[in-house]
Amino acid sequence: MTDPVIxxxxxxxxxxxxxxxxxxxxxxxxxHATIAYHENFREMVAVIEQWNRWFEEFSDLIRFAxxxxxxxxxxxxxxxxxxxxxxxxxxxxxxxxxxxxxxxLGARFMQLSYNNQSLLATGWQEPEDPxxxxxGREVIKEMNRVGLVIDMSHSSERSTLExxxxxxxxxxxxxxxxSSWRDTKRxxxxxxxxxxxxxxxxxxxxxxxxxxxxxxxxxxxxxxTMVARTAEMIGAEHxxxxxxxxxxxxxxxxxxxxxxxxTKAGGGGAVFPPMPSWFQDNRDFGNVANGLRAIGxxxxxVDGIMGQNWLDFFDKSFGPA
Amino acid sequence: MTDPVIxxxxxxxxxxxxxxxxxxxxxxxxxHATIAYHENFREMVAVIEQWNRWFEEFSDLIRFAxxxxxxxxxxxxxxxxxxxxxxxxxxxxxxxxxxxxxxxLGARFMQLSYNNQSLLATGWQEPEDPxxxxxGREVIKEMNRVGLVIDMSHSSERSTLExxxxxxxxxxxxxxxxSSWRDTKRxxxxxxxxxxxxxxxxxxxxxxxxxxxxxxxxxxxxxxTMVARTAEMIGAEHxxxxxxxxxxxxxxxxxxxxxxxxTKAGGGGAVFPPMPSWFQDNRDFGNVANGLRAIGxxxxxVDGIMGQNWLDFFDKSFGPA
Numbered sequence: 001m002t003d004p005v006i007x008x009x010x011x012x013x014x015x016x017x018x019x020x021x022x023x024x025x026x027x028x029x030x031x032h033a034t035i036a037y038h039e040n041f042r043e044m045v046a047v048i049e050q051w052n053r054w055f056e057e058f059s060d061l062i063r064f065a066x067x068x069x070x071x072x073x074x075x076x077x078x079x080x081x082x083x084x085x086x087x088x089x090x091x092x093x094x095x096x097x098x099x100x101x102x103x104x105l106g107a108r109f110m111q112l113s114y115n116n117q118s119l120l121a122t123g124w125q126e127p128e129d130p131x132x133x134x135x136g137r138e139v140i141k142e143m144n145r146v147g148l149v150i151d152m153s154h155s156s157e158r159s160t161l162e163x164x165x166x167x168x169x170x171x172x173x174x175x176x177x178x179s180s181w182r183d184t185k186r187x188x189x190x191x192x193x194x195x196x197x198x199x200x201x202x203x204x205x206x207x208x209x210x211x212x213x214x215x216x217x218x219x220x221x222x223x224x225t226m227v228a229r230t231a232e233m234i235g236a237e238h239x240x241x242x243x244x245x246x247x248x249x250x251x252x253x254x255x256x257x258x259x260x261x262x263t264k265a266g267g268g269g270a271v272f273p274p275m276p277s278w279f280q281d282n283r284d285f286g287n288v289a290n291g292l293r294a295i296g297x298x299x300x301x302v303d304g305i306m307g308q309n310w311l312d313f314f315d316k317s318f319g320p321a
Numbered sequence: 322m323t324d325p326v327i328x329x330x331x332x333x334x335x336x337x338x339x340x341x342x343x344x345x346x347x348x349x350x351x352x353h354a355t356i357a358y359h360e361n362f363r364e365m366v367a368v369i370e371q372w373n374r375w376f377e378e379f380s381d382l383i384r385f386a387x388x389x390x391x392x393x394x395x396x397x398x399x400x401x402x403x404x405x406x407x408x409x410x411x412x413x414x415x416x417x418x419x420x421x422x423x424x425x426l427g428a429r430f431m432q433l434s435y436n437n438q439s440l441l442a443t444g445w446q447e448p449e450d451p452x453x454x455x456x457g458r459e460v461i462k463e464m465n466r467v468g469l470v471i472d473m474s475h476s477s478e479r480s481t482l483e484x485x486x487x488x489x490x491x492x493x494x495x496x497x498x499x500s501s502w503r504d505t506k507r508x509x510x511x512x513x514x515x516x517x518x519x520x521x522x523x524x525x526x527x528x529x530x531x532x533x534x535x536x537x538x539x540x541x542x543x544x545x546t547m548v549a550r551t552a553e554m555i556g557a558e559h560x561x562x563x564x565x566x567x568x569x570x571x572x573x574x575x576x577x578x579x580x581x582x583x584t585k586a587g588g589g590g591a592v593f594p595p596m597p598s599w600f601q602d603n604r605d606f607g608n609v610a611n612g613l614r615a616i617g618x619x620x621x622x623v624d625g626i627m628g629q630n631w632l633d634f635f636d637k638s639f640g641p642a
Contacts, residue, residue: 042363049419050418095370100373105426
């Protein structure tokens with residue numbers, strides 16, 4: 001019996017020593033950190049440069065991880081493993097050769113689109129979804145080849161179903177919930193969830209209030225009931241956590257997430273909503289695990305959802321095909 | 322007794338299947354390929370992308386190498402290992418964070434300058450040599466930390482002596498000869514060679530005619546006599562080969578090497594001189610080894626100069642400090 005792992009497969013904080021210490025206080029094994037929303041290749045590289053500085057400066061707290069073994073090493077060392085991912089394919093620009101370059105630089109997840117149409121697929125806020133593009137089909141093959149995981153968290157229905165179908169390796173939805181629970185196109189239909197599970201993919205449940213029934217006031221029990229219903233539908237082994245936790249960011253950041261450089265109209269006055277009382281930061285994963293136990297998951301299922309399912313997914317996903 | 326390795330620590334060809342097959346025909350274990358002369362970061366990345374295509378297309382002939390173990394693996398697999406290096410620090414631009422990024426992308430050698438003054442040090446064609454710059458001192462520390470080898474082949478005297486002194490790890494002169502043999506500032510003084518040897522660095526002897534006494538007509542025996550004299554001065558264990566072999570490139574390429582983007586005056590009508598009759602391409606390393614034996618080197622010394630000394634250097638140089 002190995003000590004369970006806690007893996008959060010999506011965060012975007014104003015990273016700091018305080019947050020890294022909270023990760024350690026919360027016994028968090030690994031965090032997938034977003035390193036690109038709208039950044040082009042060179043801008044994304046500058047973000048990795050900043051992470052490299054943090055890896056040096058806070059080497060007692062965090063380390064880079066590019067594999068499941070790196071995550072296990074972090075656990076053994078008492079550090080939190082940081083994985084890199086993109087919420088937009090902007091870092092590969094229009095250049096398929098950058099897929100392998102980005103993987104070599106450490107990226108392990110890439111969304112085929114953020115909220116808008118990308119060169120590869122369609123985002124959930126577009127009125128039309130023409131599906132995976134010509135370049136998208138090529139990039140899926142290349143991502144499969146090198147071990148860069150396709151993430152469709154922000155993509156729309158048709159594009160997501162097509163990506164699951166086109167990909168020869170399981171894909172991820174790192175941070176979303178069922179739309180049958182909170183009705184928003186940002187969440188995922190039962191069709192998508194079933195296709196994901198049948199293809200051996202994993203979904204990370206989001207704790208971001210806009211994705212929760214009841215928003216910031218969503219009770220823990222309601223969240224765990226939703227997890228249990230999803231487990232009945234696609235199997236508990238396909239479930240994980242992708243909290244979408246944002247800490248220490250001013251509201252100008254959510255404006256930038258939404259508006260990037262593609263509109264002069266701004267992000268519609270978006271603000272970060274308050275997180276649920278039972279999930280304020282990295283020290284609160286124990287609350288979620290307790291809630292899952294209370295709702296009736298057994299110990300193995302709880303360990304799977306809290307981290308082991310993602311670790312198994314990392315082991316089979318990050319290497320060459 | 323292990324089968325000896327053949328390592329050429331500098332080539333810049335118009336790479337092709339024909340050349341990769343010549344490497345295999347010549348039983349060449351590893352080649353350090355220049356991937357930047359004047360390229361900025363993004364342009365250098367595009368060169369790696371091209372190499373990645375070749376690694377896929379010609380996976381039976383070549384493979385990437387980022388370590389001594391990768392070189393040994395290539396030998397066991399019957400492939401030639403390709404190492405990446407820069408002849409100019411242009412890929413790191415003015416950004417010290419790019420040192421680690423470039424190392425992660427596979428670069429293992431970087432000259433602190435090409436022929437001109439760089440942000441880091443002085444090239445051999447400058448009339449003045451103010452030595453290693455403020456940024457140069459910082460970059461040397463960073464290269465030492467991550468395992469990116471300092472190469473001073475094209476740098477001038479004072480900068481080279483200072484780099485050897487400042488670096489806490491042995492440096493390389495990947496491709497040059499003693500100026501006492503062929504008097505050009507592009508070659509290296511006895512002071513530089515002694516400082517290199519005392520600091521446990523390695524020099525790769527160049528077979529480029531402009532660096533040879535007698536140019537293209539230099540007899541093999543004269544070359545080997547020069548090697549023997551250098552061995553007497555600094556020890557055979559500090560010697561290797563860095564042929565500076567250029568194949569299949571039009572003369573416009575040597576013009577570009579010299580003129581880059583820094584002058585509108587062109588490269589002075591430079592042309593590639595014919596290589597010596599006894600070293601035409603990758604199939605001729607046996608001639609050099611035979612010449613070294615004929616001049617009196619013992620078998621171990623010949624194996625060292627033809628590759629093992631570089632392999633030992635790779636083993637201690639490419640990892641974190």
